[in-house]
Amino acid sequence: GAVVSQHPSWVICKSGTSVKIECRSLDFQATTMFWYRQFPKQSLMLMATSNEGSKATYEQGVEKDKFLINHASLTLSTLTVTSAHPEDSSFYICSARLGAETQYFGPGTRLLVL
């Protein structure tokens, strides 16, 4: 089946530093990948849609300068949380679209900003 990986699986950083999270589709090519954030006991909230070779599309209320997305190849998208603060602590999940109807999720990255 379609497999999506994320790295790292968890990260702890100091306030003010930047953190990069990678999302890879391992056995298929994905023109479109999605980045979600999930707070405890809440559902997934779409942050942005990442399109290979073009700029990401951000959802309302998501700062594009804070959450930098790069989708340089058909199998890799990266999310960089710049100048992270404690309120950015969350579970970040990516997904890769396969076909028109299906998306496969990565295992998630837990970020804790001290």
Place this chain on the structure above:
Amino acid sequence: SQKIEQNSEALNIQEGKTATLTCNYTNYSPAYLQWYRQDPGRGPVFLLLIRENEKEKRKERLKVTFDTTLKQSLFHITASQPADSATYLCALRTGGQNFVFGPGTRLSVLP
């Protein structure tokens, strides 16, 4: 305003019974609806997709129905097992590329 609701935040049932989870939506016209399973600390796993012109879809012990008039989908797990305990999410695809997720129902199957 647009909204997706799932019937309850948590549902407890006895092993062997059928679990029924509900997903209701408002002010969407989805071409299809999806159900996912999410275990704690993990990303969601795709289970089933049902299109607007389909009334019912089955996969092993899972069954999904889709009523576009009621704007509702029902997700059933028959002969439930403790291993079915997880959070189940419904998701709609909006007019663009995006998927919108419901808040989820945390199912606990008690032995």
